[in-house]
Amino acid sequence: MFLSASKCQIKNGGFSVQCDFSVETGNHLSLFGPSGSGKSSVLLGLAGFLPIINGDLIYDDKSISNIEPKDRPFDLLFQENNLFPHLSVSSNILLGLGAKAKMDFENSHIVNEILDLVGLYKERDRLPQNISGGQRSRAAIARALIRKKPILLLDEPFAALDFELKNEILALLLNVSKKNNLSIILVSHDPRDVRYLGGDVVLFSENGQTKFYKNKSFWSKFSNKLLPNII
Amino acid sequence: MGIGSILVLTTHSEYNSLITPYETQVIIFTLYQAFLSATLCLLLAIPISRAIYRNEFFCKNQIISLIGILFVLPILVVILAVINIFGINGIMNQFVIFLGFEEFSIYGLIGILTGHILINLPFAVRLLISGWSMIPMEHVRLAKQMGFDTNAFFKYIELPMLVKTAPSIFTIIFLYCSLTFSIALVLGGGPSATTVELAIYQTIVFEGDLATAARLSTLQLTLLTLLLILAIKFTGNMFIEQTIIIKNDISGPKTLLVHCLDYFFIVLFCAFIFLPILIIIFKGLENITIPTGNLILPAINSILVALLATIINLTFSLSLCLLIVDEKQKFLRALFEVGSFSIICISPLVFGTALFLLLFEHIDISANALLLTGFTNGVLMIPISVAILLPGFKKIKARYGKLMNITGVPRTSELAKFYIPLLKKNIKFSCALVFALSIGDLGIIVLFSGADISTLPMYLYRLIGSYRMDEAYFVAMILLLMAFISFWLIENGNLNVFKRKQMSD
Numbered sequence: 001m002f003l004s005a006s007k008c009q010i011k012n013g014g015f016s017v018q019c020d021f022s023v024e025t026g027n028h029l030s031l032f033g034p035s036g037s038g039k040s041s042v043l044l045g046l047a048g049f050l051p052i053i054n055g056d057l058i059y060d061d062k063s064i065s066n067i068e069p070k071d072r073p074f075d076l077l078f079q080e081n082n083l084f085p086h087l088s089v090s091s092n093i094l095l096g097l098g099a100k101a102k103m104d105f106e107n108s109h110i111v112n113e114i115l116d117l118v119g120l121y122k123e124r125d126r127l128p129q130n131i132s133g134g135q136r137s138r139a140a141i142a143r144a145l146i147r148k149k150p151i152l153l154l155d156e157p158f159a160a161l162d163f164e165l166k167n168e169i170l171a172l173l174l175n176v177s178k179k180n181n182l183s184i185i186l187v188s189h190d191p192r193d194v195r196y197l198g199g200d201v202v203l204f205s206e207n208g209q210t211k212f213y214k215n216k217s218f219w220s221k222f223s224n225k226l227l228p229n230i231i
Numbered sequence: 232m233g234i235g236s237i238l239v240l241t242t243h244s245e246y247n248s249l250i251t252p253y254e255t256q257v258i259i260f261t262l263y264q265a266f267l268s269a270t271l272c273l274l275l276a277i278p279i280s281r282a283i284y285r286n287e288f289f290c291k292n293q294i295i296s297l298i299g300i301l302f303v304l305p306i307l308v309v310i311l312a313v314i315n316i317f318g319i320n321g322i323m324n325q326f327v328i329f330l331g332f333e334e335f336s337i338y339g340l341i342g343i344l345t346g347h348i349l350i351n352l353p354f355a356v357r358l359l360i361s362g363w364s365m366i367p368m369e370h371v372r373l374a375k376q377m378g379f380d381t382n383a384f385f386k387y388i389e390l391p392m393l394v395k396t397a398p399s400i401f402t403i404i405f406l407y408c409s410l411t412f413s414i415a416l417v418l419g420g421g422p423s424a425t426t427v428e429l430a431i432y433q434t435i436v437f438e439g440d441l442a443t444a445a446r447l448s449t450l451q452l453t454l455l456t457l458l459l460i461l462a463i464k465f466t467g468n469m470f471i472e473q474t475i476i477i478k479n480d481i482s483g484p485k486t487l488l489v490h491c492l493d494y495f496f497i498v499l500f501c502a503f504i505f506l507p508i509l510i511i512i513f514k515g516l517e518n519i520t521i522p523t524g525n526l527i528l529p530a531i532n533s534i535l536v537a538l539l540a541t542i543i544n545l546t547f548s549l550s551l552c553l554l555i556v557d558e559k560q561k562f563l564r565a566l567f568e569v570g571s572f573s574i575i576c577i578s579p580l581v582f583g584t585a586l587f588l589l590l591f592e593h594i595d596i597s598a599n600a601l602l603l604t605g606f607t608n609g610v611l612m613i614p615i616s617v618a619i620l621l622p623g624f625k626k627i628k629a630r631y632g633k634l635m636n637i638t639g640v641p642r643t644s645e646l647a648k649f650y651i652p653l654l655k656k657n658i659k660f661s662c663a664l665v666f667a668l669s670i671g672d673l674g675i676i677v678l679f680s681g682a683d684i685s686t687l688p689m690y691l692y693r694l695i696g697s698y699r700m701d702e703a704y705f706v707a708m709i710l711l712l713m714a715f716i717s718f719w720l721i722e723n724g725n726l727n728v729f730k731r732k733q734m735s736d
């Protein structure tokens with residue numbers, strides 16, 4: 001067992017949501033459901049930005065419910081504002097190595113390597129507002145990858161991208177995940193993303209209820225309902 | 232307008248461009264005190280606004296709302312409060328003497344700085360709170376995720392916001408401190424602490440020397456316009472952002488020392504800002520038995536002046552904003568924009584004197600003093616309302632511009648059908664500010680009015696001048712309440728309430 005949430009209740013203002021799930025090393029999980037059902041709150045709770053008021057979050061047999069966001073095994077990509085607008089693409093990525101990291105020979109090599117991987121080498125000196133939405137997403141992914149955290153949390157960071165571009169970026173992520181045993185937890189209301197990512201699913205309903213499904217059981221139960229939408 | 236005003240003065244005098252050593256000294260002092268005032272305001276406002284924004288404390292929202300109202304604190308009320316606290320017989324001097332030290336004098340540079348800071352600090356704090364609230368929550372969370380320490384948090388999250396916001400706040404305060412004369416008039420200390428605006432007032436009122444006034448005004452207008460252009464070029468705009476989004480969980484890493492410093496700044500600010508107001512209200516209530524017969528007419532006059540100023544200001548600023556967003560040529564659009572902001576650099580006294588020179592042969596200036604004061608106040612406050620309204624105009628044009636073209640709404644109806652309904656909140660804020668500032672402003676009525684026509688600030692000024700302090704405190708309290716209440720009523724009052732009531736009846 002790698003990461004497990006047992007009856008984790010996460011509080012966001014006057015609203016709270018409870019969920020149970022587990023993710024094995026290198027596997028993926030989708031938090032799927034309609035808007036406003038608490039998917040992002042769960043993600044923020046996992047990352048340490050919202051309190052877990054009941055239950056426990058266990059990572060490698062240790063409770064991480066009460067530790068600082070920086071010490072958790074996650075890197076979170078938000079829906080927007082993932083990059084600092086006054087820093088170039090490469091400086092944004094360098095921040096992943098620490099706030100005090102300098103662009104010296106060694107770090108420059110690491111940053112260039114990751115820029116190559118996400119296909120942004122040519123854009124390294126440009127500011128975020130001068131590159132496309134897809135390129136901004138890639139830059140944010142690059143910074144997340146450089147931090148080498150074992151679990152990547154995605155709070156619909158590609159929602160504004162078109163279907164093909166979104167799939168292209170997800171494919172890149174799946175590729176990296178396979179090579180580095182990286183787990184991905186994705187928030188989405190689009191069944192196509194859930195299908196593409198694979199892995200298990202936590203289904204959120206509008207009344208705040210959640211249910212954990214293994215991949216196969218999820219699709220055998222909901223394929224009739226969801227597949228027509230995907231097609 | 233500024234150049235026109237100066238031209239009127241030069242054509243009515245024997246103009247020469249030779250600057251005397253005294254005038255040089257006055258110009259240097261003006262820039263020096265404005266620089267010090269703006270710098271001190273900003274240096275104090277940064278930690279104060281940050282402390283207020285990122286901490287939860289008793290009455291936080293109410294204090295933020297009150298800071299907004301403090302924009303309209305009448306200058307004469309501030310002066311009276313400064314004298315009461317820091318003057319020869321003031322609370323601070325009594326305390327200093329009690330401690331066994333020698334008494335100090337507030338008059339001179341210290342007095343001018345204290346007055347300017349008292350007036351401008353709430354303004355700077357309010358705008359910076361807006362700035363802090365505009366930092367994306369995601370950036371704060373990214374910082375926590377990446378384990379930024381206090382220095383890194385300041386460098387990557389806070390500093391970029393300050394670089395964007397602070398120059399325009401500095402410029403507005405600098406311009407304001409260069410152009411007000413009431414504070415230097417009462418709290419300045421003779422020739423060594425005279426500002427350009429005060430020198431212009433003295434040369435016009437006491438010496439009738441229009442040539443010197445024109446010369447000083449030319450220099451002032453040139454210097455301040457240059458500064459304004461530089462500031463616009465550097466910051467990209469001079470907008471006043473009124474929105475504050477209160478978010479939870481917005482603070483960066485905090486040590487115990489930082490936490491204590493935050494609360495020190497909050498207490499210091501509250502004491503510095505609210506003590507003078509409380510003193511004026513307390514002293515005013517102490518003298519409440521004073522007959523108010525002489526007060527009613529100046530109060531009504533003040534309301535009339537403010538009403539006229541608001542109507543004129545709204546008409547001009549709405550038209551200017553429409554002109555700017557409708558202009559297709561980039562250069563002309565920039566010119567109109569800089570032009571409307573540069574009105575802030577015009578000396579109110581020179582503008583008033585030019586009006587006087589143009590009109591005195593045609594109308595009875597003294598009898599029309601209220602009209603002229605209202606007109607001047609309305610025109611000279613255009614930069615404030617444009618700074619509030621123009622961002623909204625630009626957003627609407629960008630979002631609905633094509634829709635307006637497609638639907639074929641005539642240009643003349645665009646204001647009524649789109650801009651005014653969509654910008655109701657900004658328009659109310661702008662009107663509230665202009666009305667309340669105009670009610671409390673001594674302004675150029677000092678040039679126009681005879682003994683028979685007076686506004687409340689003018690009446691208060693005469694009371695202070697004749698050392699009738701008990702009455703002055705009472706009038707100051709009334710003036711303060713009028714400014715605050717009118718601001719609150721216009722900004723929050725919903726005139727539709729009356730309509731709905733009538734319909735339900």
